[in-house]
Amino acid sequence: MWPSEHPTVSLSELRSLLASGRARLIDVRSREEAAAGTIPGALNIPVSELESALQMEPAAFKALYSAEKPKLEEENLIFFCQMGKRGLQATQLAQGLGYKGIWRFPG
Template sequence: MAGAPTVSHPELRSLLAAGRARLFDVRSREEAAAGTIPGALNIPVSELESALQMEPAAFQALYSAEKPKLEDENLVFFCQMGKRGFQATQLARGLGYTGYGKVWLLAGK
């Protein structure tokens, strides 16, 4: 995953404390149910493309959260080892999420 944008744990803590990042857990529902980062929205990578293409009202109804905007900064996608987080970041970029910012790879936890 060379070249993948990353965010360090201290930088992520700072962004979260300032309310300047949104976390997306792209693991399966079962994995996320076993434990995730507080405040993270679970959207499995297998459904992320369709989720990011939904109308805002449909996204809100399905995920109980506001749909990210294309220009939002610091959309942080993560999984357990980094592969799905990397895929999610590439997907978001391909859909026009230009301010997405970072991928947080949890492997260094």
């Protein structure tokens, strides 16, 4: 997989999508990193848990993460980390599980 297959979203695009409520933001950093500060509204799912999280039944996902599980057809599912490597890993993983509207915010 090449990074070009996983489009990135700019800060201004991200702000616009979040302001309009048209994006789901997933912080794939560790719980410790996210606890130190994250983008408001982001859901923290460490990249090490992401594959199992995205394969959970919706009720189990909601119980564990206190949020609705992303749908396969969701249009703006945006992954981010600190530097970009884990975000890229997350986009590749989600794409492999059949998620369609995947984006990466490069950190």
